[in-house]
Amino acid sequence: xxxxxxxxxxxxxxxxxxxxxxxxxxxxxxxxxxxxxxxxxxxxxxxxxxxxxxxxxxxxxxxxxxxxxxxxxxxxxxxxxxxxxxxxxxxxxxxxxxxxxxxxxxxxxxxxxxxxxxxxxxxxxxxxxxxxxxxxxxxxxxxxxxxxxxxxxxxxxxxxxxxxxxxxxxxxxxxxxxxxxxxxxxxxxxxxxxxxxxxxxxxxxxxxxxxxxxxxxxxxxxxxxxxx
Amino acid sequence: xxxxxxxxxxxxxxxxxxxxxxxxxxxxxxxxxxxxxxxxxxxxxxxxxxxxxxxxxxxxxxxxxxxxxxxxxxxxxxxxxxxxxxxxxxxxxxxxxxxxxxxxxxxxxxxxxxxxxxxxxxxxxxxxxxxxxxxxxxxxxxxxxxxxxxxxxxxxxxxxxxxxxxxxxxxxxxxxxxxxxxxxxxxxxxxxxxxxxxxxxxxxxxxxxxxxxxxxxxxxxxxxxxxx
Numbered sequence: 328x329x330x331x332x333x334x335x336x337x338x339x340x341x342x343x344x345x346x347x348x349x350x351x352x353x354x355x356x357x358x359x360x361x362x363x364x365x366x367x368x369x370x371x372x373x374x375x376x377x378x379x380x381x382x383x384x385x386x387x388x389x390x391x392x393x394x395x396x397x398x399x400x401x402x403x404x405x406x407x408x409x410x411x412x413x414x415x416x417x418x419x420x421x422x423x424x425x426x427x428x429x430x431x432x433x434x435x436x437x438x439x440x441x442x443x444x445x446x447x448x449x450x451x452x453x454x455x456x457x458x459x460x461x462x463x464x465x466x467x468x469x470x471x472x473x474x475x476x477x478x479x480x481x482x483x484x485x486x487x488x489x490x491x492x493x494x495x496x497x498x499x500x501x502x503x504x505x506x507x508x509x510x511x512x513x514x515x516x517x518x519x520x521x522x523x524x525x526x527x528x529x530x531x532x533x534x535x536x537x538x539x540x541x542x543x544x545x546x547x548x549x550x551x552x553x554x555x
Numbered sequence: 556x557x558x559x560x561x562x563x564x565x566x567x568x569x570x571x572x573x574x575x576x577x578x579x580x581x582x583x584x585x586x587x588x589x590x591x592x593x594x595x596x597x598x599x600x601x602x603x604x605x606x607x608x609x610x611x612x613x614x615x616x617x618x619x620x621x622x623x624x625x626x627x628x629x630x631x632x633x634x635x636x637x638x639x640x641x642x643x644x645x646x647x648x649x650x651x652x653x654x655x656x657x658x659x660x661x662x663x664x665x666x667x668x669x670x671x672x673x674x675x676x677x678x679x680x681x682x683x684x685x686x687x688x689x690x691x692x693x694x695x696x697x698x699x700x701x702x703x704x705x706x707x708x709x710x711x712x713x714x715x716x717x718x719x720x721x722x723x724x725x726x727x728x729x730x731x732x733x734x735x736x737x738x739x740x741x742x743x744x745x746x747x748x749x750x751x752x753x754x755x756x757x758x759x760x761x762x763x764x765x766x767x768x769x770x771x772x773x774x775x776x777x778x779x780x781x782x783x
Contacts, residue, residue, distance in 0.1 A: 414645025420721075420730030421642075421649035427720035428656060492655035493648075502648030 329361045331387040333375050336366035337448040337522070341553040344448070344521040346434060347396040348384040349514030354400050354507055356545035358409045369453040396514075397426055400507050412507035425500065425508045428489075429515050436483045437519050437527070439465075443473040444523035448555050476525065483527070487534050494533045498540075505544060513541040513549065521554050557589045559615040561603050564594030565676040565750070569781040572676070572749040574662060575624040577742030579612040582628050582735055584773035586637045597681040624742075625654055628735050640735035653728065653736045656717075657743050664711045665747050665755070667693075671701040672751040676783050704753065711755070715762050722761045726768075733772060741769040741777065749782050 332352070335345035343349070343364070355362045367374060372381040378394045385394045386402070393402045404412045404419070413419035442461055446469060449457055458469060465472045490512065493500060500508035516538055519527050528535040542549035560580070563573035571577070571592070583590045595602060600609040606622045613622045614630070621630045632640045632647070641647035670689055674697060677685055686697060693700045718740065721728060728736035744766055747755050756763040770777035 411645065414648075415643035416730050417639065417642025417734050418646030418649055420725055420728065420734065421646055421653060421736050423724065424653055424656075424717055424721050424728060424736065425649060427717040428652075431716040431720060488659040489652055489655040492659060493652050496651065497648055500648065500652060502644050506645050506648065508649055508652065 328389055329363050330355060332362050332364045333367045333383045333385040333387075334364040335383050336368060336450070337555075338450045339448070339553070340366040342448055342521055342555060343552065344445075344518050345383060346437075346515040346518040347382075349517040350396045350507075350510045351384040351386065351399050351514075352548065353505075353510035353514050353541075353545065354403055354412055356548050357412060357505065357507075357510065358403055358407045360403070360407060360409075368450045369456055370450075397423070400510075404507075410504070412510075414501075414506065418506070422506070422508050422511070426511050429511050432486055433512075433515055436486055437515070439472055440476045440480060440483060440527065441473070441519045441523040441525055443469040444525065444555075448522050480525075480527065484529070484532070487528075487532075490537075491533050494537055499537070505541065509541060513538060517549060517552060520549075521552055524555070556617055557591050558583060560590050560592045561595045561611045561613040561615075562592040563611050564596060564678070565783075566678045567676070567781070567783075568594040570676055570749055570783060571780065572673075572746050573611060574665075574743040574746040576612040577745040578624045578735075578738045579614065579627050579742075580776065581733075581738035581742050581769075581773065582631055582640055584776050585640060585733065585735075585738065586631055586635045588631070588635060588637075596678045598678075598684055625651070628738075632735075638732070640738075642729075642734065646734070650734070650736050650739070654739050657739050660714055661740075661743055664714055665743070667700055668704045668708060668711060668755065669701070669747045669751040669753055671697040672753065672783075676750050708753075708755065712757070712760070715756075715760075718765075719761050722765055727765075733769065737769060741766060745777060745780060748777075749780055751783070 332348065332355070334343050334348045336343055367383050375381065375383065375385045378385045378392050380394055382394065384396055384399060385392065386399050393399050400412055413422055446454060446457060462468055497503070499505045500512060519525065528538070560576065562571050562576045564571055595611050603609065603611065603613045606613045606620050608622055610622065612624055612627060613620065614627050621627050628640055641650055674682060674685060690696055725731070727733045728740060747753065756766070
């Protein structure tokens with residue numbers, strides 16, 4: 328059966344850019360599960376009211392409804408055979424740390440580099456909500472948040488050191504093959520990749536080289552994603 | 556058979572304070588492997604020359620010699636049955652990220668809070684080496700590094716957010732039971748715990764509560780460790 332994924336889209340429905348929805352896309356592809364994606368915008372909360380909350384990703388798998396990218400990954404691992412996302416309960420527990428690190432360190436760092444660019448690609452009906460909610464969060468205008476990004480990107484790149492250290496010793500965060508840890512980081516990097524022309528990583532960065540390899544996985548799922 | 560661990564000690568041979576040696580102590584205890592520790596000081600490099608390098612931890616297991624805390628953990632997991640350190644190859648790969656995060660983020664943060672205190676507890680024969688090597692690394696006197704620690708500790712505590720987020724959802728970094736991920740972090744925190752009276756964590760911090768639980772594991776191995 329095909330799984331339905333409600334997937335954050337821009338004004339252009341082919342631009343999919345949620346760092347959380349992309350984790351789910353990669354996890355579904357890793358498991359070999361056919362998916363039908365439904366473009367969804369920030370203000371389309373009534374469309375996913377059946378899930379009992381208002382954010383994507385939401386997955387509908389026949390009668391089963393699951394939301395929250397981490398919960399979806401656990402659901403897929405437990406409900407589907409095929410290549411593992413976590414390897415073992417301990418591997419799952421350790422992946423939760425990587426998920427927490429990305430959510431508490433990387434996401435905020437990336438947001439400060441591209442948040443004004445996002446305003447240009449989201450659906451016009453979402454722009455009022457997006458500007459007011461994000462400006463309240465940052466306590467300043469979106470233009471001000473992003474103003475010093477050419478300087479700020481240097482310290483952002485330094486945050487990636489743990490990934491670089493791991494990639495010195497293994498090809499993937501998951502070891503010999505990608506795991507959900509790779510999906511977490513690569514999914515998160517799809518957000519700036521699809522929405523902004525700002526160069527987050529230097530070409531020579533081992534993280535950039537790993538990202539390129541991730542883009543080619545699963546039949547080029549990442550590589551084929553539409554970018555602005 | 557008993558494994559021999561060359562273990563960094565202070566002027567008081569009962570004060571053991573290496574963040575790397577403690578990872579190995581916890582891993583050995585987790586596996587239930589009897590250990591004989593040999594107190595070792597920074598300048599005792601000839602004593603471990605048999606390992607082909609000059610740093611601890613070094614483990615001698617009959618004819619086998621292994622050094623580097625990560626390599627030792629892999630060796631123990633592969634050579635010994637009993638409770639797993641990693642759960643699976645994927646769990647091991649994910650633990651490497653946690654190891655890299657601790658080494659590149661936490662260790663430097665802790666060093667800046669306690670490095671001058673260390674000078675007071677290490678063996679007098681090590682003090683000249685310690686001061687000159689560390690002052691070269693920091694580019695300033697040990698006293699200057701540590702001078703603003705009451706302010707700096709606030710940002711250090713913020714660095715622990717990924718651990719806090721994980722502990723909201725599971726009791727241990729390893730999930731339902733401690734894993735080598737817990738040994739990495741708890742072992743690292745033994746370093747300030749044993750050498751300094753500076754309060755690294757607030758009592759109400761979930762990380763402090765987890766640390767207390769870790770101290771009681773393995774027959775109270777951490778709790779019984781001598782502190783200055």
